[in-house]
Amino acid sequence: MTTERPRYAEEASYKIHGGCGLMGICDESGKLMSGEDAILAMAVQHDRGNGLGGGFAGYGIYPEFPDHFAFHMMYHDIQAKEEVEALFDQYFLVDLAEPMPTRPVKGITDAPLLWRYFLNPYPSKLEESELSAEDYVVKAVMNINSSVDGAFVASSGKNMGVFKGVGYPEEIGHYFRLEEYEGNTWTGHNRFPTNTPGWWGGAHPFALLDWTIVHNGEISSYGINSRYLEQFGYKCTLGTDTEVAAYLFDLLLRRHKLPMELACKALASPLWDEIDRMPEAEQAVMRSLRSVYGPGMLNGPFAIVLGFNGGMVALNDRIKLRPLVAARKGSILMVASEESAIRAVIAEPDSVWMPKAGEPTIARVKGMDWPIHGDLHLDPSEISCAVTGTERSCDTVEVTA
């Protein structure tokens, strides 16, 4: 079989428009939930997508490998797999390599080769590199995505994973047998791209280490957001709004060490009128945040769920132009584009509300510190490469079930 191997560089050389549906659920007590709930929540929101992309992220799903980096890989062909595995052999101790468990599902075709690896950096190589384990992993992810044609890292965090592809999310969920996983936090996404045939790697969630983003919306400030990020070495080559949101969170949380609440306030700023009415100390913080991070402010309609080990944050744009509903039942916090999705999962929620524009809705898993990786110190351009990947066409490849 001689097909052209996709150079996973970018999904499109232009900006991709699209609408979507999303969900996120977190049990703050740390209790585990089956992926079935996430699938259900997305199935209810079927009509928000067009079958060109669906995906999920689950946290706490690999209790047997809590301290290994879990690599979810997509390969266009055997050759890509061999090249990546050669790289793994060189830099990592791979404790388990296996095909992703899948099952044939009607509607899912053209799947790439899907494998997962539980690995850790070679101690001696890690020491030699003088990098933190996270930096080391990010570097490897970057290396794979940019230099191995036909290979894409779907996720690379500890005790978490991203399951995504071309299809409706409920099809993707069943394809990946998510009902067999249990996690404390799940996010899901349904994609409605308006201009691309859809590529497995281009579906949401979008991940870097254990950060994942699902996003519904259109960031009208994309032009300046991407130019702002370029100043810090990020290269926005994917052409999606989601990429910009991911890098901005990375910049604000990890590199500038802003607390989550304030990072959200910087990205979906309160109006000046509101800021002017705040108590003085708070006003000083907000004025500075808004002026300093103005070019990073996400303007336009969006709803985002950021997932990570330890919880999730849901955020709406500053005047709430995309739907986002939240509900609580006991220790469970759930958000979704539609209330119907919540009620499908939680029969009788204690409370249901519409998060206010720009007000983050935050779920923290008890006993977990977050964000977990405080001190990566890689060159940001390398990090950006780590999350750039993409599509052409993926041939039909036999999927090992």
Added chain:
Amino acid sequence: MPTSFIQPEFKVKIDYDKCHKCGRCVQQCGWGVYNFNERPIPDDSKCRACHRCVTYCPAHCISIEKNQLAYRDNDNWSPAARKAVWRQAETGGVLLTSMGNPLPYTRIFDHLVLDACQVTNPSIDPLREPMELRTFIGHKPDSVGVEPDGNGGFRLAEGEGMKNNLMLDTPILFSPMSYGSVSLNVHKSLAMAAQRLGTFMNTGEGGLHADLFPYQDNVIVQVASGRFGVSPDYLSRGAAIEIKIGQGAKPGIGGHLPGEKINKEVSSTRMIPQGTDAISPAPHHDIYSIEDLRQLIYALKEASGYKPVGVKIAAVHNVAAIASGIVRAGADYVYLDGFKGGTGAAPQVIRDHIGIPIEIAIAAVDQRLRDEGIRNWASVIAAGSIRSSADVAKAIALGADAVAIGSASLMALGCHLCQSCHTGSCSWGITTQKPELTRRIDPEWGAEQLTNLVHAWSHELQEILGALGVNAIESLRGSRERLRSIGLDEQMNKVLGVKPAGM
């Protein structure tokens, strides 16, 4: 021998059937066009087409026409080029002129179009939703350091946060025009309007008259090569201080305000003797390199208790590198003045042939500062022929933080762009010190005209933002993705960082 080869440029026509013989035209004309002998008799050769008489004639019986004198066709030797030669042969002097470059260079703004939302993202209705134009001018840190405040919230950590910025309610300032080149009533109009609009006027290089003290919080005080009017008191009064290195209309050359314009008030404001010429040297004689500029910036900061200090330069070929140097020298903003910027007086050859368009300067400077990772360190104010809110939006989309308007603001006060400011006889009472002319502007009226203009542009900016689907000006600033070019070549698109329409 003829006294001059040059024929009048305009013809003043009066419909004597309608004329009231009231003599108002005689009284209104600052150039002495009219003689009155039972009826007004115009001398065409003195007419500047400023339309003062036309505006005030109660009978609407005056019309000013182009003198349609035919010249033998010659694309190379335009009538203007011939006249310039004749004039210089007659006078032996440098041709003086005023206002901005009138030559037909490509107007880049007119080759740029803005985007709007359709379907995939909604446009926003500025009548129903907030639409924010607030802009801060000054240095901003790269990041904001916070610490827990002990009550579950956060406060700025020691020494962190944005400091000493100018807050503008709309990203439009009034550009520097000195008292001396314009009248005190013009200065008062600008200052009052700036205060009402929540923006800033700029003294230019002629000092700050005591009548403007009540508005000093909305005044940027300029320090130019002549140092006119500069004193510790002056520095302490301004909201910010601006070092003027150059001006778009006359890059690289100094200024000359003739002694006739230096009356008692101008003399005391400028701190020079009455009736002497006020000469601004071409360079600052204490700035011969970038490190000298740094010293002056910090001297001014020290002297003023760390007010923002900006640097105004003319847009020239190497503007990006110069701006980078200025930002690294510690300036809080860089004021870029494009080659179509106005002036009260300049040699025509300089005004018309030196400098580069502001659009290019904005694009080059903004990109350079970003490439160097120092874009946050200073704001960019762009000027040099901002003619409408569309120009404002395009300048901001290219990367300017705010724009400054000079010619447009004088037009709000009646200026008809007759390019005769240097004569000191402006019929509209703007660029003159003659009391009978300056009293033509009532500052209260002037402030209202200016306020109206800026309000109108601000509303239009809000409409543009709404169409773009964003509700804050910072989301347009530098967002070149929202611009497309029409009819510019590939090289120019690259320089501007914009794609051609259709891509």
